[in-house]
Amino acid sequence: MSALERLATTIAARKRADPESSWTAKLLAKGAEKCAEKFGEEAIEAIIEAVKGDRAKLTAEAADVIYHLLVMLAARDVTLADVLAELERREGQSGIAEKASRG
Template structure:
């Protein structure tokens, strides 16, 4: 999946804000950010389990679920996917170890 595909998914999720909640699972999650956050946690655990089990198919499937639920959570909290991508861009070229230690370490 390219960033373009993730952008399209984010746009579809954003459009679900106007869907009927009795027919749209996405709308139900958008209306309940706490439920959305719990789903991200659940899917994250399922990704970790699939990875440790070395189950490639499950890892791919659960990762797709995680990305979907993550984008729903962002939308439910009015955070744009582009904002997250921008934060990643700003970190490019910066060592993760250096960022974790901070300037005082």
Template sequence: MERFSLEDLEKIVAARAGSDDASSYTASLAQKGVPHTAKKLGEEAIETVLAAVGEDDERMASEAADLLYHLLVLLNLRQVPLSAVMGELARRTAQTGLEEKAGRAAGGETAEDRD
């Protein structure tokens, strides 16, 4: 089986988001815009969390796939390339997690910081 990457999915999403194919779910999301797609991403995040704590591995993988797909659609709509996200992750891995988190905390407390 050939290896499938997030970069491959990003290309597919970009092609479909720019199409006028009425049968394309991606095109439908793109036409509905950022607010709608962001809401769908939030729904998928919740479903992923629920699968993580109460479902089997197959369901978890399915929900994680939905989450990644919707994230890539949203990134496309906001014109943020996956390479920018990967660059940010690479930058963060150059330091320990606690150092990176402390650097973000300087900009304000997040919900994660309160946990």
């Protein structure tokens, strides 16, 4: 199991945890909209670090983005396996063709 899969598993388990005992449970208890907002904040921070060119800070922010993406997905009952299956479906397809297939 990869670190990403372990993280997704931990986040899923936190859905049932006491919000007072877990940051992830606290985020999830605030609802999908708050989780999406937090994901957006982290994405903006990653963009800023990408523009600045600080590799270490971008790496740290990218990790935050991935964590908050997984939390947002969990808030809407979308699993990492769901996302990976979609990526596999798209594998080998040009980005232009994939975008066109979405209408």
